[in-house]
Amino acid sequence: MNNKNNVTEFILLGLSQNNQIQILCFVIFLFCYMAILMGNMIVIISVTCSQLLEQPMYFFLTYLSFMDICYTSTVTPKLISDMLAERKNISYTNCLIQLFTMHFFGGVEVFILTGMAYDRYVAICKPLHYMAIMNREKCNALVLFACGGGFLHSFAQFLLAVLLPFCGLNEIDHYFCDIYPLLKLACTNTHRFGLLVIANSGMMALVVFMVLMASYSVILYTLRAHSSESRQKALSTCGSHITVVILFFGPVLFIYIRPATTFQEDKLVAVFYTIGTPFLNPLIYTLRNKEVKTPMRKLWNRDL
Numbered sequence: 001m002n003n004k005n006n007v008t009e010f011i012l013l014g015l016s017q018n019n020q021i022q023i024l025c026f027v028i029f030l031f032c033y034m035a036i037l038m039g040n041m042i043v044i045i046s047v048t049c050s051q052l053l054e055q056p057m058y059f060f061l062t063y064l065s066f067m068d069i070c071y072t073s074t075v076t077p078k079l080i081s082d083m084l085a086e087r088k089n090i091s092y093t094n095c096l097i098q099l100f101t102m103h104f105f106g107g108v109e110v111f112i113l114t115g116m117a118y119d120r121y122v123a124i125c126k127p128l129h130y131m132a133i134m135n136r137e138k139c140n141a142l143v144l145f146a147c148g149g150g151f152l153h154s155f156a157q158f159l160l161a162v163l164l165p166f167c168g169l170n171e172i173d174h175y176f177c178d179i180y181p182l183l184k185l186a187c188t189n190t191h192r193f194g195l196l197v198i199a200n201s202g203m204m205a206l207v208v209f210m211v212l213m214a215s216y217s218v219i220l221y222t223l224r225a226h227s228s229e230s231r232q233k234a235l236s237t238c239g240s241h242i243t244v245v246i247l248f249f250g251p252v253l254f255i256y257i258r259p260a261t262t263f264q265e266d267k268l269v270a271v272f273y274t275i276g277t278p279f280l281n282p283l284i285y286t287l288r289n290k291e292v293k294t295p296m297r298k299l300w301n302r303d304l
Helices: 019-048 056-073 076-083 092-125 127-133 136-163 179-185 191-225 228-256 266-287 290-303
Strands: 009-012 089-091
Touching (some): 019 056, 136 179, 136 191, 191 228
């Protein structure tokens, strides 16, 4: 892909070089990954097999859970297998594929969270027009927009990585292929590349985060005029959304909003948005939501 590139594979240094820590991490991350798959699949099946799917919020929730599975699966299985491997290598092509898919599914998730915030805004601030605005055609269009936005974002990251020349250094101080660790290995001046990454990833995340926080601020302000019962119900739902947004965007902004520099802490921070958030999302959306827990109990008790 790049005639200035003589590197055919990269060596991932992982989270730690200590064997005992690697074994401990293997157990922890294997458990987390199995819990992510099980938790998000339970949410998808429970919502799909109930009348909740007719509601836009839960329609988006099924896609969010599916994106969580896809997103973490681009990184976590490789991380788990590398914990027990002597040589943690990844080919140049697979590295680029991992970078593209991770940013694609992550980008789609960002825009789905935006769609969920828009849904809550319409439901609370324009309740009389809710069914007309948030019809199934609009929901499908928002999901297609999320996929298109995720593709454009990931393709830009992929293109930047393809254009990078590598002249020999191939040790990535990370547990997956990402743009900043690759910039560190490139044998060229990467200042402009770093600015493009900030514009593509950092600014996108910052703008979406600010829009989400602004929308939820409007929602919370509007709730003052609602009854105590409806306010409590809305606060429970919005509280779950806000928690997910902060848990996801906080680490992402820490990584991508700064210039093209890498810190040792980046690997631990990345664990939060590649494994932590997909692990916590099913718990956040089900434990605090009676509308999900009730059909979930009925479905799984019937199957048992």
